[in-house]
Amino acid sequence: NAGVTQTPKFRVLKTGQSMTLLCAQDMNHEYMYWYRQDPGMGLRLIHYSVGEGTTAKGEVPDGYNVSRLKKQNFLLGLESAAPSQTSVYFCASSQTSGPTDTQYFGPGTRLTVL
Amino acid sequence: QQQVKQSPQSLIVQKGGIPIINCAYENTAFDYFPWYQQFPGKGPALLIAIRPDVSEKKEGRFTISFNKSAKQFSLHIMDSQPGDSATYFCAASVHGNTPLVFGKGTRLSVIA
Numbered sequence A: 001n002a003g004v005t006q007t008p009k010f011r012v013l014k015t016g017q018s019m020t021l022l023c024a025q026d027m028n029h030e031y032m033y034w035y036r037q038d039p040g041m042g043l044r045l046i047h048y049s050v051g052e053g054t055t056a057k058g059e060v061p062d063g064y065n066v067s068r069l070k071k072q073n074f075l076l077g078l079e080s081a082a083p084s085q086t087s088v089y090f091c092a093s094s095q096t097s098g099p100t101d102t103q104y105f106g107p108g109t110r111l112t113v114l
Numbered sequence B: 001q002q003q004v005k006q007s008p009q010s011l012i013v014q015k016g017g018i019p020i021i022n023c024a025y026e027n028t029a030f031d032y033f034p035w036y037q038q039f040p041g042k043g044p045a046l047l048i049a050i051r052p053d054v055s056e057k058k059e060g061r062f063t064i065s066f067n068k069s070a071k072q073f074s075l076h077i078m079d080s081q082p083g084d085s086a087t088y089f090c091a092a093s094v095h096g097n098t099p100l101v102f103g104k105g106t107r108l109s110v111i112a
Helices: none
Strands: A004-007 A010-013 A019-025 A031-038 A042-049 A065-067 A073-078 A087-094 A109-113 B004-007 B010-014 B020-025 B033-038 B045-050 B056-059 B062-067 B072-077 B086-092 B106-111
Touching: A004 A087, A019 A031, A019 A087, A019 A109, A031 A073, A042 A065, A042 A073, A073 A087, B004 B086, B020 B086, B033 B062, B045 B056, B045 B062, B045 B072, B072 B086
Parallel strands: A010 A109, B010 B106
Antiparallel strands: A004 A019, A019 A073, A031 A042, A031 A087, A065 A073, A087 A109, B004 B020, B020 B072, B033 B045, B033 B086, B056 B062, B062 B072, B086 B106
């Protein structure tokens, strides 16, 4: 049981390049989330999904796209990377029902855009 | 606007001290208030959570105090240890409806 995994762990891009971050969870969770973490800014929600085939915008969605084609995977895409997207990206997942909304986080992807 | 305001931004305490981290919110519809702990290089992990029907919840050395009328909640760490050094995030949500909204985090250092 690996929980939430993220690929890759580190990446360096040049401005204008594109890339996809992959998040996978093996807990059969319905909800999945992408956050970015910047110093002094906390965790800011980029996009989230409430189930396979669904996506929704979070607090800071501009410049990112997502897809949830399979329940266990949630992809975050950067079509044309900008230096402002240099950050640590975290994926998380949670169940839809139950007494708590515990989110389980992956280990993060450190992205640098030059 | 920032829906959950967390303070202080950083905190240094001596081993055995009781660090207190405070959070305030505006949305009265929030009904779930968790705290997440993050160690360097790791993802955040749920530490403890509370619902507004109780004023306090304790798990081991960690206690959440909740003041519904003031719309504030806080985390207390009893007998703090160097291993508690981490970043702590408060959060809030309307259960089963909206994603968690996180505070900006508090970097805690416990020195021996």
